Amino acid sequence: MSLKLVFRIFGGLNILTGAFALFATKAMLGSAGLTVTPELITVGQGFAITAIALGLVSWRTADIAGESLYAYGQLFGIVQLLQILLIVYHLMTGQAGGPPVYINLVVGIVLVALFYSYSQQDENSVITSDEEE
Numbered sequence: 001m002s003l004k005l006v007f008r009i010f011g012g013l014n015i016l017t018g019a020f021a022l023f024a025t026k027a028m029l030g031s032a033g034l035t036v037t038p039e040l041i042t043v044g045q046g047f048a049i050t051a052i053a054l055g056l057v058s059w060r061t062a063d064i065a066g067e068s069l070y071a072y073g074q075l076f077g078i079v080q081l082l083q084i085l086l087i088v089y090h091l092m093t094g095q096a097g098g099p100p101v102y103i104n105l106v107v108g109i110v111l112v113a114l115f116y117s118y119s120q121q122d123e124n125s126v127i128t129s130d131e132e133e
Contacts (some may be wrong), residue, residue, distance in 0.1 A: 003073050007062035008113055010076060018028030021048035033097040054079075060121035070119045076117030082109040 021028050029036050040069050058076060065072045071125040092094040 001118070003069055003115075003121070004032070004062040006073065006111070006114045006118050007058050007069075010080070010115075011055040011059030011062075013111075014058060014108065015052045016055075018048045018051030018053075021045065028100070031098055031100050032120060033101075034095075035069050045099060071106075073115050075118030077119065080111045080115060084112065088102070091112055 021044050025041045025048070026036050029040060029044050034040065061072050061076070062069070075125065084105065087096075087101060091101060091105075
């Protein structure tokens with residue numbers, strides 16, 4: 001596995017989540033234990049476009065970041081960590097629950113670990129290759 005693949009996984013998951021939130025908003029929000037209202041559907045669809053946009057940015061970052069990819073990996077790890085903190089907050093306050101929340105939590109923790117791990121590996125290989133020159 002490589003950092004580029006981690007970006008692709010993160011991007012693909014965000015695009016899928018966004019597409020599901022856009023086209024099956026009621027089902028997605030209802031499965032998290034939320035009371036679905038027309039207003040919440042509107043907010044959910046806004047979230048959907050944001051998730052799709054983040055997915056596209058992540059997917060393309062792997063191609064355009066060049067030697068800065070490891071720095072972007074650290075940044076995306078922080079972004080995912082913020083999402084985890086929000087999920088934990090929602091669990092603690094009882095605002096959301098159910099299997100989707102726990103699945104997102106586990107996937108998020110794995111992604112943070114992968115971003116961190118592969119960002120460190122890539123950063124170390126860049127430093128090593130710079131020192132050799």
